[in-house]
Amino acid sequence: MNIPMSFYIILSLIMFFCGVYGFITRKNLIAMLMSLELILNAVNINFAVFNRFLFPGQMEGMFFTIFIIGVAAAETALAIAIIINVFRSVDKIEADELKKMKY
């Protein structure tokens, strides 16, 4: 148990910037959604680590993480519903080929 806090933070830093890279370079909507999951996950690690290292007697960071996971689940479910709907009507899910808002 002698890993310093900065190791955990740097780990989540790597994960966060991988997510940012994927979000910018990917064209497929589902791949962009997966990059978004990476970003949210990195934030969750940060919350848990700060809670454990700096305020070990409290549970605020853990509850924040649980609520973020709940919101992420709702957001992903709706996003996938929208993506499948777009696929049905346009037949593509590449972000640069979706030019019309209304078909």
Next chain:
Amino acid sequence: MDIAASDIIFYVLAIVIAVSSVLTVTSRKLLHSAVYLLFTLLATAGIYFELNYHFLAAVQISVYIGGILVLLVFSIVLTSKVGEKMDTASVCKAAGTALIVIAGAILCGYVINKYLPDAKMLPAQQEMDMNTIGHSLLGTGRFEYILPFEAISVLLLACIIGGILIAKNNKKKEGEED
């Protein structure tokens, strides 16, 4: 210098997370990157176990891996042919993004190294059992979280209704076309 088992576990998990999150955003096949995402999420659950947040790790596994990832794989199989390679971004765009991302990471790493307090992990003061978690999740007092809990439940209800609405609307349109 003795190395505890938990340190080795941390380094293994860190390597798994770093490698598989890079592969998640660079793999050409969509299904492969979903599998790499699975490894990243599992290793994150391992990190939570190592930090002694057992409930959080269980939530991570059951919601992220059991829910979100299954949904993602389902929609990948629905919308693209298996084994099909995605078109990549142009070399110029990828290189520029990589440059920006690496610069940002180095800047943040520098700030973390310089300014973060060098805290060591304290041993957990009391075992965080389900009893405590449940009482502070559903209590109304200070540091208790009934309001966000209910807000999340309303959000999930809205999500269900939205999903039904999106699916239903499309079906009606398909019926009109026939």
